[in-house]
Amino acid sequence: SKSAGECLLKCINGKIKDVKLPQDPTFIGRSPETEIQDQCCSRKQVKLTANFSKRIVECVALGMNPSSLNGQVMSKGMAYEAKDGDIIEVVPGKYSYKIIFTSEESLPENSTKATPGNSKENIPKANESSGKRKLSGDPEESSSSASKIPRTDATVAESLEAPDGKLIYIWTSKGVISRSKIASYDIDGTIITTKSGNVFPKNLDDWKLAFSEVPGVLKKNHADGFKVVFFTNQASIAKRKLKIEDFVGKVKRIVEKINIPVQVFISTGKGIYRKPMVGMWRLLEERFNDGLKIDMKESFFVGDAAGRAATKGFQKRKKDHSCSDRLMALNLNLRFATPEEHFLRAKALPWERPEFDPKNYVPPKQLLQPPGASLHAANKEMIVMVGSPGSGKSAFVQANYQGKYEIVSRDKLGTWQKCVAAAEAALQCGKSVIVDNTNPDIESRKRYTELAKKLKCPCRCFQMATTPAQARHQIAFRELVDPSHAPINDMVLNSFKSKFKDPTTAEGFSGIVKVNVIPKFKDKKHQDLFHMYLLDK
């Protein structure tokens, strides 16, 4: 049978070994196989795929420093076709190979003649480039769009990137390689702790390894084929209490101490990158792992924000300040361990689920209580909503009364006086009215019950049954999906709580109806987000 022959990389420059290319894609770079030891050459400097039937080699430059084909520097991440006799310079001017295809019948004439001595005459001029082919769109386009360029293995340089404005930074240490198994860790309280014993570090030097086992365990993960990644929330960067350069400096010293390559995701403020949200992980998956699919069964995350209760006695410890690490792992269906379980093989401690559990939320079956209550009245009426910020009043009103009742809302009209005037005008015209305000106290509701009384119109009260914990979740959800809504802070929520009085029929309502939140979403993305843990406890 006819053999497809061989493809040989014949050294023509530098003291490096010839390499026989197999059928499978091969990384050529700093390795025992090539004997290249030079630090300016990445381990995966170029990816070469030989096609024996076509007698071509697909070349993709991946290294931090350039490689060239026939004297022309290859754009990083682009595929180039090299033919028999072409020259690939793994490091231009230093390490070059000539590509030689052989077959059983006929050895190309020059193949055996290739010697380090003839390199000069064989290197074509820069404009004699070999067949350059697009791998991912236009070269200009791909160089401006980082997501399209396969990332480098960064064996030479370290890098710091802020792919989404200043919301997130990714620091990649020297030697990080994309892998499908991810060993990921929180930093504060997991990898390091303060030297001072303070909860927050006093200064940039106030740290020490949290457990003496940290370097050993991480080294073992690295050796076992895991990519080691840190995910840290550093909101003080957005608050300008900490400079990103200073924090990265600290991270570098931590990674130097552990002495293995680590990629570090630094979330600087609020939003989708902040744990327990999964933005950092998604970014790793989509843009910082060379498109390599992550093996979720093998991968894991370790963090100290695990929602553990305080314990007394021998192993006395304070309650965890948050549950954001565990909740991020739960959002991702990723294996999770606390640092004590991971580094010390301690037994798992009980932990508290958040009061509102979006992942396991089973909505009530009935929208209204009592179940017999009707959404709309046969004749003109007024409905006064009662519910905290974020309890779901507007969503309920929009879904059920848009185009049917006059919707009166202070968010739109500005003042309660305008709301009362708008309600009166609509009722005078024979239109039913629904008042979409928080209306926490008797005083605020009285404005409408009195109006109804004056106009001899029945008035019902619809009270959101949403718990405060669910409302907080919904506010966090809204912040992500509708940034146009005014932000709600704890002060606003507490003000509602302190004013709140349960509505009664004695106030002039003909009935009080409780309203449940039955989630309905505009798309699957929103639905998935709603069912994730968005708050840190």
Ligand SMILES: Nc1ncnc2c1ncn2[C@@H]1O[C@H](COP(=O)(O)OP(=O)(O)OP(=O)(O)O)[C@@H](O)[C@H]1O
């Ligand atoms: N039934 C529902 N289905 C899906 N999402 C909902 C539902 N109810 C509320 N939400 C979501 O929860 C968040 C808060 O709801 P909404 O804005 O209706 O609350 P609100 O009580 O009107 O708050 P505020 O008084 O602060 O304006 C919104 O992002 C909304 O989309």
